[in-house]
Amino acid sequence: MSSTPSEHQFQARIDADQRIEPKDWMPEDYRKTLIRQMSQHAHSEIVGMLPEGNWITRAPTLKRKSILLAKVQDEAGHGLYLYSAAETLGASRDDLLADLHAGKAKYSSIFNYPTLSWADIGAIGWLVDGAAILNQVPLCRTSYGPYARAMVRVCKEESFHQRQGFEIMQTLCNGSAEQKAMAQDALNRWWWPTLMMFGPRDDESAHTARSMQWRIKRFTNDELRQKFVDMMVPQAEFLGLTIPDEALRWNEATRHYDFGEVDWDEFWNVVQGRGPCNRERLDARVQAHEAGAWVREAALAHAAKRKARQTPTEQMV
Amino acid sequence: MSSTPSEHQFQARIDADQRIEPKDWMPEDYRKTLIRQMSQHAHSEIVGMLPEGNWITRAPTLKRKSILLAKVQDEAGHGLYLYSAAETLGASRDDLLADLHAGKAKYSSIFNYPTLSWADIGAIGWLVDGAAILNQVPLCRTSYGPYARAMVRVCKEESFHQRQGFEIMQTLCNGSAEQKAMAQDALNRWWWPTLMMFGPRDDESAHTARSMQWRIKRFTNDELRQKFVDMMVPQAEFLGLTIPDEALRWNEATRHYDFGEVDWDEFWNVVQGRGPCNRERLDARVQAHEAGAWVREAALAHAAKRKARQTPTEQMV
């Protein structure tokens, strides 16, 4: 496919690792892909508040309650950054939310799993944030400026979250037999869904090639998944936990861990809306949005009233 | 005030302890008074389901859960009997409920107090049902037939409830120090409100004289209150609990217990809607009624559809 001079120039800038900013020319597909990816990322942050938010009222100590509350608040903040970044490309937050609430937009399907114990909070910080970091660190060098800068802020906070999650797991593994069993049970339930966070296998992944060409994506799904496993195995050993994968073993030749096959049936079912909590997550977001409509309307109405009361001079400020 | 021949005959029947039945002539005031009293009684049963219902999900054993669920169900049944009895006088349940939900109808204000511990469930059975029984047993011989018969059924179940409440208190008083303290705390909070169940002092009670003449009421407020105190003091002593009344003492001359003055400010405030739970109780009933409107409409619509589908012959059955 031949490219126009603009496209050619655009690709050259990408290849030179230059940043693309909001006012720069960009192919329409690039804009669309970025809006889709950034909004999915934003939606993920927002929906991701729910499984963890589920344990705030039951956090077992004041310190943990505080940390968890701050973590979930950070996620709200990440959502804000990312919606704002998407808006630099001409998207509107309202439209993006409307798509989410209508079930038309995706979000990371890891959040469609239930948090069933306090250990899940540790597992999410340790595994899910761990996986998210692997996805996001490369994005700190992604081609689109606002996205890269948002990612820098997100990654800083997320590595803090991951350490806290690991610390929860560590405390449980050093605790009573019941606490250790709780930690192992959480790992058993979150391990495979976390591996699914890296998406389908490379040979089944539609967007990858072009996203990599545009430096929206810097590593393939399988590359990241492998990196994640390699990182996690020693950490699990350190904790004294067993990763629920009988096929897991060190491969001396490749210097990586071989691991079992993801249950792709489960993957596609969850992605397509049939996971354990898909409906609950979406309903919670829709409910919050609808229940809050009168609040948002009131804020607008009040702001308009205020403006109308200003003198013409004041209004010009 | 001179009475008509009908009124004279009516009073004669009352005086002879004859039952008045739905089809009998009765003064309009008698009908109105009965509707008011029976509906208040019915409302009390229904609203009374709420403070006790508040502890069903937290009942500490399967047996207690079972007993409490059955008790609250009995109260619903009592409400049904009493609304039905009121309907024999031409009232409609819907109108009576509308008055309740609009805040125009009264119900026993004891139910405007919160249940704060499991011991409250014992205290309610022991004290509140005990007081209710004192009010209700005489009503088994009240002049209006349907009311009297409803009262017979209610009293039978209520004495069972009272024994269960006492048994809860007994178990707590024979339990740990914390359980005993829980029981004493419940008594401290429920004692005076229970005494308020008997209504204002006789010299401040508007309806009493005529209700007694019509044998709708057979003992005065103060008579019943005194009877209740006399009954409860030995029971509290048996339990090892202290009634929260410093003025309580046996009067050898009168052969009754002298007791302190009810806080009539609190009494009138609660009766007039300013008790701890008035709003919550009414809101719960209104909410249930409104949330259930579509169900009741559907039941009617379905019944009508069913009837319309019957053949003319079937419809005549």
Next chain:
Amino acid sequence: MPTTIDIPPTQTRLLPYVLQLADTSLMLAHRLSEWCGHGPALEQDIALTNIALDLLGEARHYFQYAAALEGKGRTEDDLAYLRTATEYRNPLLVEQPNGDFAVTVVRQFLFDTFHYHFLQQLQHCADPTLAAIAEKSGKEAAYHLRWSSEWVIRLGDGTDESHRRIARALDLLWPYADELTTPTALERQLHHEGRIPDVQALRPALRAHHERVLTEATLPLPQEVWPQQGGKEGRHSEHLGYILAELQYLQRTYPGLTW
């Protein structure tokens, strides 16, 4: 997911299975009891509480039997109140929230259709205690099934609003129906030993009843969906934790006391 290794016949304990039956009836009774004082009318308040009381009674029989089977001197309350979420073995359906009355009716309908047919079979099982519980509870389940089936019809063929609500309820809860008739490894093993019915074999009868009732209710039979499972194996929804926080509060706060 690691699969459960088959347990040799001589070692399959009935205890976890009896707990599964107990938890199932307990959780549904608990959910129903939340309606007390909040029903659409007194008559339904009373009906829901009747069903709750029946199921609670059934649960108590199972718990008492389980305590005996366990043989450690524990009571029905120790078992009902002192386990943690992963140790409860009720299917996901019965822990779902009450929602509106239509959701409650559909949850009941799906459960009753299974429960009635299941108890009809359990009455013939070799274990005399289970057979006796099944016989008694089976009579109650027949009434429950009639009640919930009538209400599905009443709401499905009532008003537009009731039809919409119950269609939504069916859509919401249908993914939880399958678990009732999907045997776990334990259930397969116990059936293989001839000790409990084959729940999967109940499917044709259940389907026939569903179809008959839903047709009369003018409701479409829901399409095949990816079934939600795991409750019978201790993998619950987020709802159970909150149920247990209330249910267990007094026993946890004041351990070892008499109430």
Next chain:
Amino acid sequence: MPTTIDIPPTQTRLLPYVLQLADTSLMLAHRLSEWCGHGPALEQDIALTNIALDLLGEARHYFQYAAALEGKGRTEDDLAYLRTATEYRNPLLVEQPNGDFAVTVVRQFLFDTFHYHFLQQLQHCADPTLAAIAEKSGKEAAYHLRWSSEWVIRLGDGTDESHRRIARALDLLWPYADELTTPTALERQLHHEGRIPDVQALRPALRAHHERVLTEATLPLPQEVWPQQGGKEGRHSEHLGYILAELQYLQRTYPGLTW
């Protein structure tokens, strides 16, 4: 109701009072944290969580001080998690449910107006620990008060619907406002000993702020009502029991462990 007997000055312990302050901030923080993920927009989610975090931090300072005052080697968590309902000493206002956003805003407004002015006074109290906590938290309370006051105005002078909702919220919660500035016997005694501010003396300042904000919000100042009281003396509403069932669940289920 039996009245509390005045305790001679040498024996008035600061501990129950510090627990009262701790419980107050904890309960409100807990209620606010329930909004997490459910706010009307991300900005309000973040704002409510900010306030919750501030209050939780303040509560932790009081709890840590209380544990030190108690001198039994107990921790902030022992005090926060292991008491029973009658032992908590927060006023009724802060345990009321979140309701809709208007109810949450009004609850916050009534609390912040008191809290800010109270902390301004508490900064000067003789106890250096309390004074230090009050100084730090007073800065936060100033922000909270600005936030809640602005929202009262925004909702009161927004749309018809928001006006209706916030008027209803005011009506609902006004009966709980008085308790904040009604000293208990303990508070009277401690003030008499010169150790804590006179909360009743805050009333004119509170009233002035209420009037200013409500006027700008086009809301009527609520009429005098029979005040609901008792929380500071351990007589709570029915809501607290449910809050504690969730709050305490893990500590009760797994006593004495580290998390």
